[in-house]
Amino acid sequence: xxxxxxxxxxxxxxxxxxxxxxxxxxxxxxxxxxxxxxxxxxxxxxxxxxxxxxxxxxxxxxxxxxxxxxxxxxxxxxxxxxxxxxxxxxxxxxxxxxxxxxxxxxxxxxxxxxxxxxxxxxxxxxxxxxxxxxxxxxxxxxxxxxxxxxxxxxxxxxxxxxxxxxxxxxxxxxxxxxxxxxxxxxxxxxxxxxxxxxxxxxxxxxxxxxxxxxxxxxxxxxxxxxxxxxxxxxxxxxxxxxxxxxxxxxxxxxxxxxxxxxxxxxxxxxxxxxxxxxxxxxxxxxxxxxxxxxxxxxxxxxxxxxxxxxxxxxxxxxxxxxxxxxxxxxxxxxxxxxxxxxxxxxxxxxxxxxxxxxxxxxxxxxxxxxxxxxxxxxxxxxxxxxxxxxxxxxxxxxxxxxxxxxxxxxxxxxxxxxxxxxxxxxxxxxxxxxxxxxxxxxxxxxxxxxxxxxxxxxxxxxxxxxxxxxxxxx
Amino acid sequence: xxxxxxxxxxxxxxxxxxxxxxxxxxxxxxxxxxxxxxxxxxxxxxxxxxxxxxxxxxxxxxxxxxxxxxxxxxxxxxxxxxxxxxxxxxxxxxxxxxxxxxxxxxxxxxxxxxxxxxxxxxxxxxxxxxxxxxxxxxxxxxxxxxxxxxxxxxxxxxxxxxxxxxxxxxxxxxxxxxxxxxxxxxxxxxxxxxxxxxxxxxxxxxxxxxxxxxxxxxxxxxxxxxxxxxxxxxxxxxxxxxxxxxxxxxxxxxxxxxxxxxxxxxxxxxxxxxxxxxxxxxxxxxxxxxxxxxxxxxxxxxxxxxxxxxxxxxxxxxxxxxxxxxxxxxxxxxxxxxxxxxxxxxxxxxxxxxxxxxxxxxxxxxxxxxxxxxxxxxxxxxxxxxxxxxxxxxxxxxxxxxxxxxxxxxxxxxxxxxxxxxxxxxxxxxxxxxxxxxxxxxxxxxxxxxxxxxxxxxxxxxxxxxxxxxxxxx
Numbered sequence: 001x002x003x004x005x006x007x008x009x010x011x012x013x014x015x016x017x018x019x020x021x022x023x024x025x026x027x028x029x030x031x032x033x034x035x036x037x038x039x040x041x042x043x044x045x046x047x048x049x050x051x052x053x054x055x056x057x058x059x060x061x062x063x064x065x066x067x068x069x070x071x072x073x074x075x076x077x078x079x080x081x082x083x084x085x086x087x088x089x090x091x092x093x094x095x096x097x098x099x100x101x102x103x104x105x106x107x108x109x110x111x112x113x114x115x116x117x118x119x120x121x122x123x124x125x126x127x128x129x130x131x132x133x134x135x136x137x138x139x140x141x142x143x144x145x146x147x148x149x150x151x152x153x154x155x156x157x158x159x160x161x162x163x164x165x166x167x168x169x170x171x172x173x174x175x176x177x178x179x180x181x182x183x184x185x186x187x188x189x190x191x192x193x194x195x196x197x198x199x200x201x202x203x204x205x206x207x208x209x210x211x212x213x214x215x216x217x218x219x220x221x222x223x224x225x226x227x228x229x230x231x232x233x234x235x236x237x238x239x240x241x242x243x244x245x246x247x248x249x250x251x252x253x254x255x256x257x258x259x260x261x262x263x264x265x266x267x268x269x270x271x272x273x274x275x276x277x278x279x280x281x282x283x284x285x286x287x288x289x290x291x292x293x294x295x296x297x298x299x300x301x302x303x304x305x306x307x308x309x310x311x312x313x314x315x316x317x318x319x320x321x322x323x324x325x326x327x328x329x330x331x332x333x334x335x336x337x338x339x340x341x342x343x344x345x346x347x348x349x350x351x352x353x354x355x356x357x358x359x360x361x362x363x364x365x366x367x368x369x370x371x372x373x374x375x376x377x378x379x380x381x382x383x384x385x386x387x388x389x390x391x392x393x394x395x396x397x398x399x400x401x402x403x404x405x406x407x408x409x410x411x412x413x414x415x416x417x418x419x420x421x422x423x424x425x426x427x428x429x430x431x432x433x434x435x436x437x438x439x440x441x442x443x444x445x446x447x448x449x450x451x452x453x454x455x456x457x458x459x460x461x462x463x464x465x466x467x468x469x470x471x472x473x474x
Numbered sequence: 475x476x477x478x479x480x481x482x483x484x485x486x487x488x489x490x491x492x493x494x495x496x497x498x499x500x501x502x503x504x505x506x507x508x509x510x511x512x513x514x515x516x517x518x519x520x521x522x523x524x525x526x527x528x529x530x531x532x533x534x535x536x537x538x539x540x541x542x543x544x545x546x547x548x549x550x551x552x553x554x555x556x557x558x559x560x561x562x563x564x565x566x567x568x569x570x571x572x573x574x575x576x577x578x579x580x581x582x583x584x585x586x587x588x589x590x591x592x593x594x595x596x597x598x599x600x601x602x603x604x605x606x607x608x609x610x611x612x613x614x615x616x617x618x619x620x621x622x623x624x625x626x627x628x629x630x631x632x633x634x635x636x637x638x639x640x641x642x643x644x645x646x647x648x649x650x651x652x653x654x655x656x657x658x659x660x661x662x663x664x665x666x667x668x669x670x671x672x673x674x675x676x677x678x679x680x681x682x683x684x685x686x687x688x689x690x691x692x693x694x695x696x697x698x699x700x701x702x703x704x705x706x707x708x709x710x711x712x713x714x715x716x717x718x719x720x721x722x723x724x725x726x727x728x729x730x731x732x733x734x735x736x737x738x739x740x741x742x743x744x745x746x747x748x749x750x751x752x753x754x755x756x757x758x759x760x761x762x763x764x765x766x767x768x769x770x771x772x773x774x775x776x777x778x779x780x781x782x783x784x785x786x787x788x789x790x791x792x793x794x795x796x797x798x799x800x801x802x803x804x805x806x807x808x809x810x811x812x813x814x815x816x817x818x819x820x821x822x823x824x825x826x827x828x829x830x831x832x833x834x835x836x837x838x839x840x841x842x843x844x845x846x847x848x849x850x851x852x853x854x855x856x857x858x859x860x861x862x863x864x865x866x867x868x869x870x871x872x873x874x875x876x877x878x879x880x881x882x883x884x885x886x887x888x889x890x891x892x893x894x895x896x897x898x899x900x901x902x903x904x905x906x907x908x909x910x911x912x913x914x915x916x917x918x919x920x921x922x923x924x925x926x927x928x929x930x931x932x933x934x935x936x937x938x939x940x941x942x943x944x945x946x947x948x
Contacts, residue, residue, distance in 0.1 A: 009922070014924075014925075015924040016922065016924065068871065069871055070873065071871075071873060071877075071878065071882060072827075072869075072873040072874050072875075072877035072878030072879075072881055073873035073874050073877055076824035076826055077821055078821055081821075103867070106867065107867075292812070294816070295812040295813055295815055296812050296881065298815030298816055298818070298819070298824065299816075300816050321882075324881070324882075325877070325878065325881040325882045326868065326882045326883035328883040335769075335809070338769040338770050339769055341770065341771070341772030342768070342772055342775055344772070345772070345944065346944050347555075350772065352549065352550055391913060393577070393580065393581075393916075394581075394800065395546075396577075396913055396917055396920070397542065397543050397916040397917070397919065398916075398921055398922045398923075399544065399545060399547035399920065400547050400922070400923060400924050401546075401922060403546035403799070404545065404546030404799065407545070407546055407770065407798070407799040407800075408545060408546055408798075408799045408800045409802040409805050411802075411885055412885070412886070435867060438867070439870055442870040442871040442872075443865060443871070443872060446870070446871035447872050448483070448872050448873070448874070449872075449873060449874060450488075450489040450490065450874050451488075451489065468819065
């Protein structure tokens with residue numbers, strides 16, 4: 001299959017150029033001035049690019065797809081308590097995993113994403129089947145998938161600092177070695193980059209993982225050249241916990257055990273200090289900024305301008321839909337750039353719309369060790385492309401297309417999406433699945449509700465408030 | 475005209491109820507359990523409310539409609555320099571004012587707003603005609619309009635603190651008395667609450683207005699019972715300026731001259747201290763929170779939780795589309811609630827989705843001195859109503875409808891809107907104007923551009939950086 005996108009706007013150094021873009025199979029094979037003789041090849045068909053903007057696909061670099069079942073329902077709570085409620089009601093059916101992976105992919109594709117990093121919550125006892133369900137969804141819809149099965153080997157309550165109490169903790173339901181054996185099986189069964197499915201090692205984070213689990217993940221990552229992923233210092237409580245657990249910062253700890261390298265992406269990174277930032281820069285780790293989730297859970301504002309000044313690669317994620325509560329990448333990009341203007345008086349350091357777009361595309365590719373293959377409009381790169389309709393009301397009047405896209409609130413602006421050269425969105429519609437059918441399934445398997453009560457929140461809240469120095473309301 | 479909305483979800487104290495809502499002419503005349511005999515009147519027609527949520531319309535409580543012509547184009551700059559660029563390229567044609575008022579109304583209506591407060595930039599020499607153009611747009615499309623002609627009597631450069639320099643300032647193009655005479659004429663010609671058009675007195679703020687101008691506005695406001703509006707302490711620079719100008723805070727000053735009362739709404743309110751907040755509470759003034767604009771311009775995070783704790787009425791605005799760069803009220807409501815979770819560790823104080831909805835509807839009505847008429851679903855109130863389609867993918871799976879609406883990123887969810895009992899949106903479409911024609915006009919009267927250079931920014935920047943203590947890059 002080959003095709004030509006004709007007369008499309010693309011960003012160049014000094015503004016925009018109108019070009020023809022030739023795609024052969026899965027690659028961009030030519031980008032030439034519009035109507036150049038070079039662009040008249042033997043393409044199977046052409047796509048009209050007039051009044052449209054072409055950009056490389058973004059990466060939704062951190063999410064948890066099955067949280068979609070709980071979006072809009074969890075009340076204002078900080079991460080540690082929010083997580084307790086989330087887990088009390090986590091979906092336990094494989095069909096739910098499949099449907100929410102589809103939903104996550106739909107919203108990602110329709111907001112400019114071509115890749116998704118799914119830090120996937122596993123159904124206990126059906127771990128392999130959980131991954132299979134997500135893989136099935138992503139392959140059907142045609143998004144490039146990076147699945148990091150979310151593993152831990154310590155029970156939830158251990159993620160809250162002890163303070164001066166000496167709490168006993170129950171054991172986690174799976175042992176470390178069982179967990180690593182599952183990871184091995186998942187890699188064997190599903191890791192297939194050529195088919196657009198990649199497995200990542202993804203221990204949830206220092207708050208719920210033993211050193212043995214991290215070490216096992218490092219070993220697997222090195223043996224199969226897998227990317228590494230984890231949550232890192234999302235909350236103040238986690239910063240306190242790292243000091244309790246290791247007597248040093250979480251970043252120093254992860255560096256010491258060798259978890260940090262250029263294949264490592266770390267979600268959140270809100271509570272790092274200067275020394276931590278230096279380590280991330282030196283190890284070429286990637287920060288995944290999840291601005292909406294960090295606000296929703298009151299985690300704080302990640303020091304993104306400092307990361308950029310220190311040369312740390314930064315990209316954006318939506319995070320799971322129960323802490324956002326959407327999977328709209330353009331929203332994450334907007335908030336992830338604007339938020340930091342309040343942290344720095346000198347506007348020369350503020351993130352521009354063009355920088356934001358590059359962070360979301362090239363920065364995302366880099367964090368997945370794929371900077372040579374993805375993330376920019378260049379001959380030879382994979383054809384993971386998004387075409388935006390610039391005649392949409394939300395992008396009018398005409399000014400700077402990228403400014404409108406990043407700073408506005410674009411609605412229904414994605415006209416077409418290609419992943420690996422295959423079209424997965426056409427004329428604003430998902431091509432490979434029936435989204436009305438998806439809506440019907442999501443509707444029928446859910447119900448309107450309010451005032452859900454979480455037993456685990458009830459159990460943990462008083463201890464949480466105590467160690468965080470909050471007044472006790474009980 | 476009378477009609478019945480059947481079997482619709484509406485929020486009640488303990489969750490949601492399914493009700494029938496009867497509307498006669500411009501008022502809600504009955505809200506009864508679904509299929510109640512009481513609900514079978516002599517309505518002209520019925521509206522199916524099944525799987526839909528009914529809410530009172532929100533107020534877009536602070537915007538500048540003609541900024542739409544410059545959305546997406548102004549680079550990352552703080553307010554004082556951003557304003558310089560904005561004014562260098564401000565639209566000067568009446569037809570532009572008309573079209574951007576339509577565009578502002580479309581986006582407001584399609585994101586749940588039924589009222590708009592347009593702090594309207596006036597074309598020099600065509601001030602009356604500018605207001606006439608906006609009035610024409612708002613009456614055509616059918617939104618409830620509150621127009622505050624943006625007046626000042628001091629030149630732009632005076633809005634930046636002098637620091638230790640002794641700058642000379644040119645006179646503003648209109649004198650104070652000429653400006654007040656224009657206001658008188660606008661009130662005479664356009665103020666017509668019964669027809670849905672209200673004039674506000676709206677001096678831009680202490681940074682560019684003399685005491686005589688404020689006093690003239692107070693006099694007009696009292697004579698005609700008009701609401702009062704102004705920008706207030708949006709930036710750190712304005713806080714410095716108030717000290718330079720008055721030797722006290724801007725709030726103390728406005729209170730002393732008698733500008734603050736229960737008909738006064740104040741946009742931004744970012745740089746207030748505890749004493750200022752107390753004054754706002756005592757005078758029953760309303761704060762209009764513009765979270766997106768405050769982030770975009772790096773103005774800061776307004777202390778909204780403190781306002782709420784002090785009993786100050788707070789509502790939301792989009793602000794003009796050159797500092798946002800959208801007019802989506804649901805986005806402003808989402809960000810205006812979530813942002814503050816990072817300023818307060820105790821989640822018991824965080825704004826819930828239900829509180830946010832009430833701030834946007836009832837809080838908005840209160841700020842316009844219309845709490846008896848607008849802002850809640852109650853028998854006897856005006857029928858300014860919005861019906862949301864809960865089967866939209868962005869609101870699925872089903873959980874808490876208001877949680878989904880506020881915390882998600884709803885797209886195309888507004889099914890119907892009524893203003894004063896008249897339908898202005900049906901089946902997701904604006905009924906009274908042709909939005910394709912609007913798109914065409916906005917498209918044809920604009921062009922894609924980058925790297926626009928503002929002469930006034932060039933002139934002001936070095937002084938701005940100096941008084942704000944920023945390194946000089948020149």
